[in-house]
Amino acid sequence: MCATCGCSDEATPRVIDLEAPHSHEPGHAHDHAHGPGHGHEHGPEPDPAAPEDGERRTLRLEQEVLARNDRLAERNRGFFEGRELLVLNLMSSPGAGKTTLLERTIRDLGARLPISVIEGDQETVRDAERIRAMGCRVVQVNTGRGCHLDAAMIARAARQLDPPAGSVVFIENVGNLVCPALFDLGDRARVVIASVTEGEDKPLKYPHMFRAGSLLVLNKVDLLPHLSFDVELYLDYVRRVNPALHVVQVSATRGDGLGAWYDWLDAQAATRAPVS
């Protein structure tokens, strides 16, 4: 158990800063920032006039189940906008190439665009170590049993990351095409990363994810000569789910199409208005 805060629950999400001057034993690092996640909510009090002699009373709530996450996400959004940050939520299935795309992007743009990263995985700091090896500031969130990042985790991680004003923050969500789509983090836009090795039908099978995105990065196009993947059919499926979704086709390893990705990033960075 940590002597500072008493935390001992292995299932608790952990925010790990690889640069932190003092750290806990491996697998048990966490910060002590008390961000918005520690706030208390006070809903309506039960009606004092209601009968108390064993009769049941009904309390109408009409409240969003995820209201707390949504409130924290709005608070994050305010924090990000106050610092004029471009914060992007990167979502994909495991292995689509999120970290590789980030490594390449940092290498190509890092000199002119200040970038930092919040890495989300259930376990390990492997991705954070890859990003740090690029000379980039990074904080790792290990969600433990959680299958997605939520706004409270981002609030803690963002305070730990402390990104400079006007910079770009990439949030690499947990690899999962289902759950992350439901949780607003306070980001400016959601980028869905898919790869041609996943098959054409993923937009139809996971429509919530493809509807949630502002941009779709179709990765690993260098492998197309070796696959039966039909790009036109895939794009048709994408349009059926989200006709407004802009698509760029790239190879993060070989470099194909990255100009379109960087153009999109520059356009986002140039505008302070939130993407609708």
Add this chain to the structure above:
Amino acid sequence: MHELAITESLVAAVSDTVAGARVTRVRLAIGKLSGVAPDSVRFCFDVCAEGTVLEGAHLEIEEPPGMAWCRSCHAEMALDDLIGSCRCGSTDLELRGGQELRIREVELA
């Protein structure tokens, strides 16, 4: 399995609201297009409610149907899933129902 996190959010939100009163019934709306499986929420509910003021509460879930509005021809239609299209052929649809994930009401003992 985001239903576990969602059910935890449900239990936390209700617990915060009822100020210690015991909850005997919870009525939820989970829309057909919300991406949340009602059966999974039911499965998680008893576990999440254990040890809270919701322990033993009855969970009722209504499932509002999907509704959409066509941005091309302005027709309104029922929608069974997110990959539907309008009779005019357009897939440019605005969802107007079925995405609910709301706590309607709770019954207190």
